[in-house]
Amino acid sequence: MDLSSKILGVVTLLYVCLFFLHLVYFATKKEKALKAVWLLLYVTFGLHTIGLAARWIESYSLGYGHAPLSNYYESLIFFSWCIALILIIMRKKLNAPIITMCAGLAALFFIGYASLSPSVDRRIQPLIPALQSNWLHVHVFTCFIAYAAFAVSFLCGLLYLFRGRGIIPSGERLEEINYQSVMVGFPMLSAGILTGAVWAHYAWGAYWAWDPKETWSLITWIVYALYLHARFARGWKGTKIAVLSIIGFASVIFTYFGVNFVLSGLHSYGAS
Amino acid sequence: MLVLSFIAASCVLGTLVKQQAPPEEYLAQFSESTYAILRFLRLTDVFHAPWFLLLIGLFVINLVFCTIDRLSRFLKSAREKKLPNEKTLSAMSQAFLLSGTRVEEVARLFKGYRRAGVYDNGQVLEKGGISRYGVYVIHGSIIVILAGSLIGLLVGFQGYLTLAKGQTSDVAARRGAMQAAIPLGFAIRCDDFKVDFYPNGEPKNYMSRIAIIDHGQLVKEAEVRVNHPLSYKGTSIYQASYGSNPVFRLSVAGKEVQLTQGGVYRGDGLTLMAVRFEKSVHNFGPGVQIAYMEGTETKTTWLLRDVPAMREKEIVGLPVRLDDINEDFFTGLEIAHDPGVWVVWAGFALILFGLFVNFYLYYRRIYLLQTPTGVLVAGTSPRNKDAFKQEFEKWRERLNGPK
Numbered sequence: 001m002d003l004s005s006k007i008l009g010v011v012t013l014l015y016v017c018l019f020f021l022h023l024v025y026f027a028t029k030k031e032k033a034l035k036a037v038w039l040l041l042y043v044t045f046g047l048h049t050i051g052l053a054a055r056w057i058e059s060y061s062l063g064y065g066h067a068p069l070s071n072y073y074e075s076l077i078f079f080s081w082c083i084a085l086i087l088i089i090m091r092k093k094l095n096a097p098i099i100t101m102c103a104g105l106a107a108l109f110f111i112g113y114a115s116l117s118p119s120v121d122r123r124i125q126p127l128i129p130a131l132q133s134n135w136l137h138v139h140v141f142t143c144f145i146a147y148a149a150f151a152v153s154f155l156c157g158l159l160y161l162f163r164g165r166g167i168i169p170s171g172e173r174l175e176e177i178n179y180q181s182v183m184v185g186f187p188m189l190s191a192g193i194l195t196g197a198v199w200a201h202y203a204w205g206a207y208w209a210w211d212p213k214e215t216w217s218l219i220t221w222i223v224y225a226l227y228l229h230a231r232f233a234r235g236w237k238g239t240k241i242a243v244l245s246i247i248g249f250a251s252v253i254f255t256y257f258g259v260n261f262v263l264s265g266l267h268s269y270g271a272s
Numbered sequence: 273m274l275v276l277s278f279i280a281a282s283c284v285l286g287t288l289v290k291q292q293a294p295p296e297e298y299l300a301q302f303s304e305s306t307y308a309i310l311r312f313l314r315l316t317d318v319f320h321a322p323w324f325l326l327l328i329g330l331f332v333i334n335l336v337f338c339t340i341d342r343l344s345r346f347l348k349s350a351r352e353k354k355l356p357n358e359k360t361l362s363a364m365s366q367a368f369l370l371s372g373t374r375v376e377e378v379a380r381l382f383k384g385y386r387r388a389g390v391y392d393n394g395q396v397l398e399k400g401g402i403s404r405y406g407v408y409v410i411h412g413s414i415i416v417i418l419a420g421s422l423i424g425l426l427v428g429f430q431g432y433l434t435l436a437k438g439q440t441s442d443v444a445a446r447r448g449a450m451q452a453a454i455p456l457g458f459a460i461r462c463d464d465f466k467v468d469f470y471p472n473g474e475p476k477n478y479m480s481r482i483a484i485i486d487h488g489q490l491v492k493e494a495e496v497r498v499n500h501p502l503s504y505k506g507t508s509i510y511q512a513s514y515g516s517n518p519v520f521r522l523s524v525a526g527k528e529v530q531l532t533q534g535g536v537y538r539g540d541g542l543t544l545m546a547v548r549f550e551k552s553v554h555n556f557g558p559g560v561q562i563a564y565m566e567g568t569e570t571k572t573t574w575l576l577r578d579v580p581a582m583r584e585k586e587i588v589g590l591p592v593r594l595d596d597i598n599e600d601f602f603t604g605l606e607i608a609h610d611p612g613v614w615v616v617w618a619g620f621a622l623i624l625f626g627l628f629v630n631f632y633l634y635y636r637r638i639y640l641l642q643t644p645t646g647v648l649v650a651g652t653s654p655r656n657k658d659a660f661k662q663e664f665e666k667w668r669e670r671l672n673g674p675k
Contacts, residue, residue, distance in 0.1 A: 064470070093658060126470040129477050129498035176658060187627040194620045203499050205510040205606035206430060207616060208421070210319045 004054035005115075005122070008077060011051055012115055014044040015080075015108035022101035026167050034097060041100070045084040048111075052081060059124045066127040069140040072260070073122045076114035078140070079256075082148035083107040086184065090152065093180045096169045102155045135199035143192035143217075147252050149185030150224070153178050154249030160242035171238065178245055179231065186224050193217050216255040223248040332418060339411040346404070353389035353396045361639055361650040366664040370671055371646035378640055378647045381671060385638060394641040403655075406630025410623055417619035423612030429454050430609075432512065435462035436602040440485065444607040456507060456607065458486040463493070465603045467514060478514050480603040496605070506609055513604030518549040520560050521595040522575075528595075542590055547572065549597070556582070558597050564588065636660050638667075 018040050025033035055068040055077075068074040083103050087094060094100060114120055156178035163171040196214070197207040208214060227244045230236040236244075361367055370378060379387065379395050389396035431444030431454045442459040446452070464481040477497060484492040484504050494502045501510040522529045522537075524544070529537050531546040538544075545563045553559040557578030564571055564587050575594040576582040584593040636653035649671065653660035 092662075126474055126476065129475060132477070133499045180658070183631050187631045190627050191624060194624065198617070198620070201613065202501060203510075205501070205508065205512065205608040206610075207613065 002054075002058055004051050004058055007047060007051035007054055008111065008115060011044060011048045012108065012111050014040065014047065015104055015111060018044060018104045019101060019108065022097060022104070025097055037097065037100065038091070041084065041087060041104070045081070045088060048081050048084060052077065055124065062124055064124060064126045066132070067137055068124075069136060070127050070131055071121065071125055073114050073120050075140075075144075075256075076110045076120070079144055079147060080107040080111040080114070082144040083110070083151060086145065086148040086152060086181070090149075090177075090181065090184065093177060094152075096173060096177060098159065098167050098169065099152065099155055099177065102159075103152055106151055106155075130203050133199060133203065135195055135202070139192060139195040139199055142188050142195060146185045146189035146192055147256060149181045149188060150220075150245075150249050150252045152181040153185060153245045154252075156181065157242040157245035157249070160239065175237065175241065178241065182224060182227060182245070182248075186221075186228065189217070189221055189224065193221060213255065213259045216251065216259050220248065220251040220255050223251050328418065332415060335411055335415065339408060343408055350404070353398075355389065355391050355394045355396055355639060355641060358641060358643060358648060361641055361648050364650045364652060366652065366661065367648065367650035368668050368672075369643070369646055369648050373647050375640045375642050375647055378649065378671065382638060382667070388637070394639065394647075397638040397640065398635065399638075400633045400635045403629050403633040403635050406626045406628075406633075409626030410630060413619045413622035413626055416622060417616050420612040420615030420617075420619055423615060424610040425612075428608070428610035428612060431607045433460065433605045433607055434515070434602050435460065435480075435605065436517065436600060437462055437465055439602075454607075458484055458491075458504065460509065460605070461485060462603055465514065465601045467601065478511060478603075480511060480605070482509060482605075506611060508608050508610075510606040510608070511603070512606035514601055515604065516599040516601045518558075518560070519598045519600060520546050520549075521598070523591075523593045523595055525590045525592075540590060542588055544587070544592070560594060560597065562587070562592070634659065636663070 018037065021033065021037050021040055025037060052068050055074070056066075059066055059068070069078055084107050087100055087103055115122070156174045159168050160171060160174045160178070162168050163174060168174075193214075196217070200209065200214075201207040223244070227241065227248060230244060231241060362369075375394050379397060382397050385397040385399045386401065387395060388398045388401075429444075429446075431446050433441055433444045435441060438461070440459050440461040442457075443453040443455050446454060461483040462480055463483055465478070466480075467478040468476040470476045479495050479497040482494055482496050482502060483490055484494075484502075486505075492502075492504055496502045496509055496511045498511045501508045503509070518533060520531045520535075522531060522544075524537065524542065525540055527539070529544075531537060531544070533546055533549055536543065536545045543565045546560050547563045548561040550559055550561075553574060553576055556576050559574050559576035559582070561572055561574050564573075566588055573585055573587070574582065575585060575592070577594050577597055584591060586592070634653060634656040636651060636656075638649065638651045641648040641650070649667070651660065651664050651667075
């Protein structure tokens with residue numbers, strides 16, 4: 001086994017530890033445990049970053065030399081990394097440990113699925129010509145940060161349905177976090193779509209071709225645009241907004257996974 | 273909002289049914305009557321259907337009017353920067369009283385804030401005012417982007433072109449068969465084509481050496497690679513794909529014969545046709561399927577280049593040997609002309625600016641009211657209550673500090 005896989009294996013274990021540390025916090029309610037949670041998250045994220053970097057370096061030693069953003073396995077690992085990153089970015093706003101726990105579990109799920117599922121090819125593969133572009137980095141980065149932010153928004157929406165019970169914070173708190181994460185995700189998704197369009201112009205000859213991935217990212221964008229308008233122009237609150245953020249994330253999931261496996265198109269790189 | 277939901281719904285339809293495929297493909301998937309319905313509703317080409325364009329038109333009209341309406345209301349309210357009375361201010365969630373000081377002194381301490389209104393009994397300060405215009409920039413740039421794409425739709429074109437080495441063409445084919453070719457106004461000649469492969473056989477890169485000939489004059493020579501198009505007179509030439517035309521070198525009864533795919537050889541009472549080329553026949557390397565006439569019957573057989581026993585066969589009593597297969601690569605170029613693309617780029621830049629201003633900056637307002645005992649400081653931020661609360665706490669500490 002190569003170094004990057006070993007590191008990512010350790011990272012997976014650390015995400016498991018993160019979950020148990022959250023449980024310790026909920027059981028003891030000690031501030032120290034919460035501090036330890038964040039410390040562990042920083043360490044895990046740091047090691048996760050090193051794992052990605054190691055894979056990048058290994059691709060050079062294989063003679064391919066590309067960022068680990070090129071196939072399904074790498075996208076899952078990267079998605080997991082983005083979830084951890086968004087938690088760190090939004091730390092000040094995320095004063096609800098239940099959300100860091102659930103998001104940490106999501107990160108664990110994606111990295112675990114990537115590392116263990118027999119249907120995921122984990123080899124470093126060469127980069128096909130269309131993907132050999134610097135637009136790859138900025139396009140994938142913006143899109144996945146947006147997906148991760150929407151994942152947080154989704155968790156808030158889902159938890160909202162059980163608001164105020166036990167360790168779940170109040171409805172207003174969840175609504176505010178939900179909104180803050182869409183504030184991060186929406187501009188990022190827009191930037192992702194735009195960089196994708198510019199890249200498509202240079203790689204495929206048209207900035208918009210109604211490719212299923214493009215179309216679904218537009219659908220996702222429209223759903224979150226509706227979310228923002230419903231909140232500001234119509235003053236929607238509570239359950240309606242929570243449901244919209246759940247619909248929005250369902251659309252994200254379909255854009256990410258559904259399009260790869262159900263529909264075919266120019267974006268089919270991610271499926272193998 | 274309703275229109276936007278409809279657009280989203282039609283986009284979903286547009287991805288569920290495969291778009292712009294040939295009729296045969298639909299008939300394989302759906303029954304004939306279902307296909308007729310799909311065709312009638314233009315569900316086979318949603319994004320170019322009149323009703324979809326109509327929906328976008330409605331959306332634009334909606335967007336323009338909503339934005340103008342909102343902007344006019346906003347401008348009216350933005351001009352009014354009244355200082356609320358003491359009761360309203362102390363009821364705000366962010367408010368505190370600084371005793372024994374004057375409004376002017378406190379106002380000077382609020383660095384980074386702009387004086388939006390000065391009154392006898394107090395002042396209104398604001399910061400991040402630009403963020404309130406972000407939403408209009410975003411809405412405006414969506415219209416710019418759509419206008420740019422309309423220009424592309426009206427005067428642009430998109431086609432493709434396949435050229436073998438040495439071939440020249442001054443027209444591009446349109447996607448979707450049965451449509452007239454597009455004259456380019458100049459000619460493109462393919463001087464060379466190269467593919468590099470990874471060790472595992474996947475293509476690493478492919479590139480064409482292209483010459484542009486305008487009115488009989490060679491005006492430009494360049495290399496076109498994937499992701500690196502060439503532009504001439506507003507028309508862009510992209511490396512999109514490649515393919516190969518195999519040429520089979522056979523010897524039929526000692527005579528050398530060259531056949532392309534589908535090519536027929538007649539001689540010595542023998543009729544041969546190269547029917548099919550396979551890069552790898554059951555992992556035994558490249559081969560060609562030959563069809564021949566035996567009496568009145570048509571028969572076929574495979575000749576494999578790399579398997580000695582399968583290289584030479586006796587066909588109707590004559591020895592036929594496959595000496596080699598030359599693959600002549602041809603290049604597939606995508607040709608696009610879109611004068612609207614710069615408008616779209618401008619729209620993109622504008623929308624990114626608008627998004628940044630709207631989502632990463634925020635507007636807040638501070639009210640300072642002179643009261644008999646001191647200065648009442650109150651503040652609001654409609655969009656980012658959390659961050660403002662933190663900021664306001666800092667102001668409270670700083671202003672109270674010296675005492």
